[in-house]
Amino acid sequence: MVVGGVCRKRAGLKAGATLPAGPLRGRWYERKPMASDSMPLPQGIPLPQETRRTWLEIAHEWVTTVDHKKLGLMYIIYALIFLVIGGVEATIMRIQLLVPHEHFVSPEVFNRMFTMHGTTMIFFVAMPILFGFANYMVPIMIGARDMAFPRLNAFSFWMTAFGGLLLYFSFIGGNGLYGAGNAPDVGWWAYAPLTSPAFSVGHSTDFWTIALLVSGVGSIGTAINLIATIFSMRCRGMTLGKMPLFAWLNLVMAGLVLLAISPLTAAQAMLMIDRYLGGHFFDTQAGGSAAIWMHFFWIFGHPEVYVLILPAFAFVSEIVPVFSRKVIFGYPIMVGAAVAIAFISISVWAHHMFTIGMPSYANAFFVLSTMAIAVPTGIKIFNWLGTMWGGKIRYATPMLFCLGFLFQFLIAGLTGIMLGSAPFDWQLGNSYFVVAHFHYVIVGGILFATFGAFYYWYPKVTGRMLDERLGKVHFWLFLIGFQLTFDSLHIVGVLGMPRRIYTYEPGRGWEIWNIIASIGVVFQIVAMLCFALNLVRSYFKGKLAGNDPWDAWTLEWSTSSPPPAYNFAAIPEVRSRRPLWDIKHPEDPDWKYE
Amino acid sequence: MRRARQLLVTLFTFLWPLVTSFGATPVQSSSSTSIFSPASTPAHTIFRFSLFVLAIIAAIFGTVFGLLVYAAVRFRMKADDDGREPPQIYGSNEIELAWTVLPVLIVFVLFVTAARVIHQIQDARRPPGAIEVTVVGHQFWWEFRYPQYGFVTANELHVPVSDPKHPTPTFLKLLSADTDHGFWVPRLAGKTDLIPNHPNQTWIEPHETGIYFGQCSQYCGVEHAKMLLRVYVQPRADFDRWVRTQQQADPPDVPMSTLAAEGRRVFLTAACINCHTIKGTVADGRFGPDLTHLMSRDTIASGAALNTPKNLRLWIQNPDEIKPGCLMPAMNLTAQQFDEVAAYLMTLH
Missing domain, CATH: 2.60.40.420 (Cupredoxins -  blue copper proteins)
Known part of the structure; x- marks a missing residue:
């Protein structure tokens, strides 16, 4: 066991404080930013004067920007807008399911709602929001001034944005000549042959397909960019082994995006060939195979879960150490576990297909691979626990959300084991239990970690703190709402309620749980309003944050808040995984122990 | 404290x-x-x-x-x-x-x-x-x-x-x-x-x-x-x-009310037979459920409604009322014909 020096005095940096001067004077973090740092200007050309710009100029700047921070922010804001839209769709579904045989919306509308909700939340909320954080933070954390390919970065963002707009344009143009206004209604897996021309008349499925194709190109672009950035733009001294876990996890995520999105894109192209060029890949009426689509979709779909959860792990791996005042426990094992998760995750896809009638040995194989992924995932939870163990935990809002993440992700993992045991899945699969399980992963896990990330990095991005009290109200309300909704859905699934039904029969013991689930939504909405209020109000009135409000250790906290366009006045140089720890504790730096 | x-x-x-989640007692x-x-x-x-x-x-x-x-x-x-x-x-x-x-x-x-x-x-x-x-x-x-x-x-x-x-x-x-x-x-x-x-x-x-x-x-x-x-x-x-x-097949010579007999004629001459089978008649469609022994079933419309005379008539008249978006079309018969067809279907024990 490697133990650093015992009981070192905290640097005690308060908001706005600068890093300690002294024997280290003259290092990179001492340099004042200069205009010439961003771009050397030839002599004789006057520097542009800072003048008040018009709205048009500001808009033009944002639209044409290639700055990774602005693009990251646009990803996040774009995702937040879609989060509201996806939330409205979920609310409509919960109103419709409040009581049996309700007529709030027609079956057609309900089917569009769950299709759009799933597609939106995965492709246009979760992925962009996580890409946004990666875009913003990865270059700063590795001491770079931008991504490796800034223009590709802008291109990727606009492709993703365009994909989302295309998907929603289906509400207006969905059915073309047959009558406008028909969003996709094939479910977000779009199982064949429901997507074939015989069953999906009109253009709504085309909008869905092309929207995912287009945004998939954007995702692949961002993944390539992240990989290139992390491999080639790290500052001096930052070997792969000294990279913050945040960068590591996003690197693994980016690799997984390349592996996962490609089969999806291929399948979408094949579907379009089926629909318009007379292909018969998935067209069962002409001898195509519905099962092939399932394989294509889930070999994307399951790694996709890890594409989403790895960045959430990244948030937790940054926040938990800082708020426990301890270095991350077992860094090399954490990296190894992430790589193992990615590796195993490409061999588990058919656990989504236990009910399609695969041979028994195939089912057994996918039970094994699915169970195997629990091992590295468990290791991660244990290492976070190890990080908290013996620490001094500050319960600021980011840490509260991370704690929520840990508890809920634990439950999500355990229900995942239930679903991964094929015979159990024959009962639980496609029921509301599955819905509850993956919402535990995506909301209880990923969204909670993302909220933690918002509270943690908002000061860096805006220069102002989010309000702590409002943040805690947000946390508790959202926690209560989340538990009410999704705990109930576990039970109603066990009682035999299948998913994707627009109404249900009375007398099966489902009513009370559906009511509780719908009540939970009210709490979640109020919590989200608190969050929105906090985001807006703190931007104008929040407490000034200073460079390093959390007394943290990674490079982004060494630059100003918000960071200048060039991130660092001088490119930093690091000797350990926690460069700011080394600066704050020159008598006992990290690099002695790594 | x-x-x-x-x-x-x-x-x-x-x-x-x-x-x-786990303490829930199964509803019996x-x-x-x-x-x-x-x-x-x-x-x-x-x-x-x-x-x-x-x-x-x-x-x-x-x-x-x-x-x-x-x-x-x-x-x-x-x-x-x-x-x-x-x-x-x-x-x-x-x-x-x-x-x-x-x-x-x-x-x-x-x-x-x-x-x-x-x-x-x-x-x-x-x-x-x-x-x-x-x-x-x-x-x-x-x-x-x-x-x-x-x-x-x-x-x-x-x-x-x-x-x-x-x-x-x-x-x-x-x-x-x-x-x-x-x-x-x-x-x-x-x-x-x-x-x-x-x-x-x-x-x-x-x-x-x-x-x-x-x-x-x-x-x-x-x-x-x-x-x-x-x-x-x-x-x-x-x-x-x-x-x-x-x-058993539908016996053609079984005595039935004139209403039902007329309903049988309407059924066998309308589009019903394209989708439904009634064994012993010309109706041999395979697209919809076999109706030979419809009255031996407790429900119609795949369990969406109980098999009562009222529901049966409503189902023939406007299936969307019970099951919006289902593939059975509304048949556009006259009110009299709906009564007749329903009466006929009710003889299919």
Whole structure:
């Protein structure tokens, strides 16, 4: 066991404080930013004067920007807008399911709602929001001034944005000549042959397909960019082994995006060939195979879960150490576990297909691979626990959300084991239990970690703190709402309620749980309003944050808040995984122990 | 004191999911579809296996949850903190090894058990007395063919109760006429999908008579929600009597009221016959349910409505009223003709 020096005095940096001067004077973090740092200007050309710009100029700047921070922010804001839209769709579904045989919306509308909700939340909320954080933070954390390919970065963002707009344009143009206004209604897996021309008349499925194709190109672009950035733009001294876990996890995520999105894109192209060029890949009426689509979709779909959860792990791996005042426990094992998760995750896809009638040995194989992924995932939870163990935990809002993440992700993992045991899945699969399980992963896990990330990095991005009290109200309300909704859905699934039904029969013991689930939504909405209020109000009135409000250790906290366009006045140089720890504790730096 | 109360609140908030998810008692009402009240061999096998899985995950949950709560409470920063950093611990290979090996063992046990249960259910041998039924999923109803007995029915599956001494399980061959469907009667067996071009099989072996409810479990289109399913488990004698009834054709010369006779004429000359079969008549459509013994069924529209004269007439007149988006068209007959057709259908016992 490697133990650093015992009981070192905290640097005690308060908001706005600068890093300690002294024997280290003259290092990179001492340099004042200069205009010439961003771009050397030839002599004789006057520097542009800072003048008040018009709205048009500001808009033009944002639209044409290639700055990774602005693009990251646009990803996040774009995702937040879609989060509201996806939330409205979920609310409509919960109103419709409040009581049996309700007529709030027609079956057609309900089917569009769950299709759009799933597609939106995965492709246009979760992925962009996580890409946004990666875009913003990865270059700063590795001491770079931008991504490796800034223009590709802008291109990727606009492709993703365009994909989302295309998907929603289906509400207006969905059915073309047959009558406008028909969003996709094939479910977000779009199982064949429901997507074939015989069953999906009109253009709504085309909008869905092309929207995912287009945004998939954007995702692949961002993944390539992240990989290139992390491999080639790290500052001096930052070997792969000294990279913050945040960068590591996003690197693994980016690799997984390349592996996962490609089969999806291929399948979408094949579907379009089926629909318009007379292909018969998935067209069962002409001898195509519905099962092939399932394989294509889930070999994307399951790694996709890890594409989403790895960045959430990244948030937790940054926040938990800082708020426990301890270095991350077992860094090399954490990296190894992430790589193992990615590796195993490409061999588990058919656990989504236990009910399609695969041979028994195939089912057994996918039970094994699915169970195997629990091992590295468990290791991660244990290492976070190890990080908290013996620490001094500050319960600021980011840490509260991370704690929520840990508890809920634990439950999500355990229900995942239930679903991964094929015979159990024959009962639980496609029921509301599955819905509850993956919402535990995506909301209880990923969204909670993302909220933690918002509270943690908002000061860096805006220069102002989010309000702590409002943040805690947000946390508790959202926690209560989340538990009410999704705990109930576990039970109603066990009682035999299948998913994707627009109404249900009375007398099966489902009513009370559906009511509780719908009540939970009210709490979640109020919590989200608190969050929105906090985001807006703190931007104008929040407490000034200073460079390093959390007394943290990674490079982004060494630059100003918000960071200048060039991130660092001088490119930093690091000797350990926690460069700011080394600066704050020159008598006992990290690099002695790594 | 206040801290203690806060702690309790926190504990309760996080324990709540456990208590509610796993402590829920299965509803024992007659229309229960709980997976935890099995009434047939495969469902029983799955139930026993699921208890085993639940026990393991409960143990894991208890341990990890306890450690998390302990760490979260024990290591919180005290109000009188001296401002020193805690000892920095970079890791420990021994501990990492421990929490890798233990889960690997658990995974191994779970895998071996699951593999056994998979084999037991999926590769079950078909005893000589087994009933065979071919289930065909349609948008949005079920077709049941009994090849051993030579008749076809819909939406309400009848099977004999299985005597442990002479097991008569029912083996279901699962086909689809259009999109994907899922056959799921939670108390009888796990679900298996019906996929076009991909024949599947499942089986049930109920030990108690009664009606078991289920429904389509794989999204199949607009009316997926109302593709309901009933399984009638009967004593062998009752089942045999039911089979004999179903084998009969519609007798053409049976005395019927003029209303019904007129309805028969309307039915056989309208588009009804394109989709429906009534054995013994010219109606031999295969697109909709076989109506030869419509009145022997408790429900119409795949369980969406009870088979009452009023519902039957409404269903013929405007199917969308009961099942919006279903594929049966409104027939645009006159009010008189609706009465006649309904009267005719009510003679189909």
